[in-house]
Amino acid sequence: MKKFLLWVITLWLIIFALPFLAVSVKKSADASEKGQKNRADIDMGKEISVYLADSGKCVTMPFEEYITGVVCAEMPALFEVEAIKAQAVAARTYTVSKINANANDLQDAHKGASICTSPAHCQAYVPKEEISKKWGNNAEEFYKKIKSAVLDTKGEILTYQNEPIRAVFHSSNNGRTENASDVWGGDFPYLKSVESLGEDLSPKFLTEYTVDYKVFCDTVKKEYPDADLSKFVGDISRTEGGAVDTIEIFGIKIKGTKMRSMFMLKSANFDIKKDGETVIFTVHGYGHGVGMSQYGANYMASQGKNYAEILAVYYNGAQISMYNS
Ligand SMILES: [Zn+2]
Incomplete structure (x- = not known):
């Protein structure tokens, strides 16, 4: 009798429960595919030309991808998210002021590109292909955190009298x-x-x-x-x-x-x-x-201040404006 009961229960499970299980697995697979698609669809901005100081090559990449690489190089990834956002706005502002700079100067220093990756001349930059060299096993997690902070401030720059400031x-x-x-x-x-x-x-x-x-x-x-x-x-x-x-x-x-x-x-x-x-x-x-102190910004963020409040302290009088990146 016991055997028969077990058999009935097993049969019931196969007929009714398994299809539900399959549907639920498919659903989560769909959601994950959708998530990936959404990430790929994110607009990282128009192209910017970058002179890679190490290799002497000029490359183009989406604007916000470049900003992500700059923030990866310029601020510790373990810093508070609001401090990272403040850094993203500062890096973007600096970049826009370089784009607006005299084209002849750029021709000499950057072989025609808008900006270069030399920290002594423009801003440091880590290409996405090299983040695992920098962060090892944490690379994906750190890159995602920084990219998300960059996209949360997409296009935002600091201006004073309608000009990008020296951030x-x-x-x-x-x-x-x-x-x-x-x-x-x-x-x-x-x-x-x-x-x-x-x-x-x-x-x-x-x-x-x-x-x-x-x-x-x-x-x-x-x-x-x-x-x-x-x-x-x-x-x-x-x-x-x-x-x-x-x-x-x-x-x-x-x-x-x-x-x-x-x-x-x-x-x-x-x-x-x-x-x-x-x-x-x-x-x-x-x-x-x-200008902005990175450790000061991180401390302010840890005390609950957001990136706009942090920027308002260190660049007093400047305002956040939109740049069509
Ligand atoms: Zn440069």
Whole structure:
């Protein structure tokens, strides 16, 4: 009797339950196909020509795909989504200002392309084919996260008086950003020194750089043959952001930014002292200190601020406008 009951139940399952199971599997397969189709259909924008600095080749790709590659290169993928969106808007703004730049300049530097992948000249960029080299097993997940942040801000750029702004950014500072005028000269009303919290979360918030005293003297003498080695450090003046504006070294007044480049310091926000035959620089923050701080943006995002609020702090007075990407 038991055997018979088991047989009846099995038969019932085969006749009634299996077709439902099959339908449900097919449904989820359909949904997954549909999802993939939708992703492929996403408009990544019109084409942009990019000069690949490493290979010397010019390629074209959809605009927002290029922006995704820039954000992959410029900001840690583990950062908060709203910070990544802020970075996407800054990268897009920079790109549009380059597109608008003088075509003759581009001809020389980029072989006619709108932008290049050299971080020293334009912006760093990671092609999609190389993300696994950068992120290993996390590559797909990180790329998806960044691409989604880019598409959530599709076409958005920062403008001031209807022109794309100079959307410069840096990794971290000492609690305040720098006035652009203190670093590069010129007046940029939206690039003023502002308070920036959470900077100490950056692993490069505080770095120490030591240099042999003789090497220090030789380096300064090479640039300034009149240097008087009997005096070490004299007056130091600082910018509103806290960086060294000028410092008297061996009787010569030297810009803090010049010291930064001479000794390859992480920033111009430093203290200096001599200990025996060693010169010690204690350096705060990483980068020029102007515009958006990436660690500051990440901290703001962690405190619940959205990308527009973050951008409004670091580019005060600029507004978000649409660019037809
Ligand atoms: Zn370039």
